[in-house]
Amino acid sequence: MKTIKILLTFFIFFSTTANVLSQLYTGVTVGGHYWYAAPDYKGEAFREIKVGSGNMVGPYLSLRKGRFTLATSIFMGTFTWNYTNYNFNLDIKRNDLNFLAGYSVSPRFTIFGAMKNLSLKGNKDLTKFESKKTVYGGGVSSVLPFLGSSFFLYWSAAYLYGTMKTTESIFVEGENVYNYNDHSNTGITSLTFGLGFRASSGLTIMGGYKADLNGEVEKKIHGIMATATYTIR
Numbered sequence: 001m002k003t004i005k006i007l008l009t010f011f012i013f014f015s016t017t018a019n020v021l022s023q024l025y026t027g028v029t030v031g032g033h034y035w036y037a038a039p040d041y042k043g044e045a046f047r048e049i050k051v052g053s054g055n056m057v058g059p060y061l062s063l064r065k066g067r068f069t070l071a072t073s074i075f076m077g078t079f080t081w082n083y084t085n086y087n088f089n090l091d092i093k094r095n096d097l098n099f100l101a102g103y104s105v106s107p108r109f110t111i112f113g114a115m116k117n118l119s120l121k122g123n124k125d126l127t128k129f130e131s132k133k134t135v136y137g138g139g140v141s142s143v144l145p146f147l148g149s150s151f152f153l154y155w156s157a158a159y160l161y162g163t164m165k166t167t168e169s170i171f172v173e174g175e176n177v178y179n180y181n182d183h184s185n186t187g188i189t190s191l192t193f194g195l196g197f198r199a200s201s202g203l204t205i206m207g208g209y210k211a212d213l214n215g216e217v218e219k220k221i222h223g224i225m226a227t228a229t230y231t232i233r
Helices: 002-021 044-048
Strands: 027-041 049-051 054-065 068-083 088-106 109-124 127-145 151-172 175-198 203-213 218-232
Touching: 027 049, 027 068, 027 203, 054 088, 068 109, 088 127, 109 151, 127 175
Parallel strands: none
Antiparallel strands: 027 054, 027 218, 049 068, 054 068, 068 088, 088 109, 109 127, 127 151, 151 175, 175 203, 203 218
8 A cells, every 4th residue: 555655656656747847848758667577586595585576566667868868767566575484475576777878879778877776575474684785887779660650669788886784683582593784885787678559648658577687696688668658748
């Protein structure tokens, strides 16, 4: 329920803001996306933890002025961690906040800089898990239209690097049985591709695949993604 309220607040804010910003920019796009995400973890600690897939949703806003674009998006969802050795489930809330500044080299090709802020939090009884990651980087993206139609192929690839801080404490019947603390550098390779349809009304529908490859404890999180946006010209 809390997530739904947050999403409604964002959508109302983005929609209201879009009408104002459309007076200043040549293109304002608002919308939302859905990601059925499956995390894949490795390491000694995760031999006894099974992590299920989760549904992530959130709003999207982009501003275009000539060849320049500013965009932000949010993914929010919950994943269940099953601690098999303790017969215990912990719901982990994941928030993925993204910012992007891009420049269109051509109508089909864009280069961009990006920032990602990722947080995972879980708290049940006396058991707590928290991880925060902030990474910076850049990448390229492309849109390839089918000649004579409203369909197009899209893809993007980016690499981001930064720091990650993780803390975890597990209590069983009031006894502290596990502690973990880590503060380290981290990198993410982000890949997205799929098929889209753009209507003359400004509505765009896209469906494809998204993956964040970490190469650390969370090797990757990946799955199908759907996006719907509307562009105010």
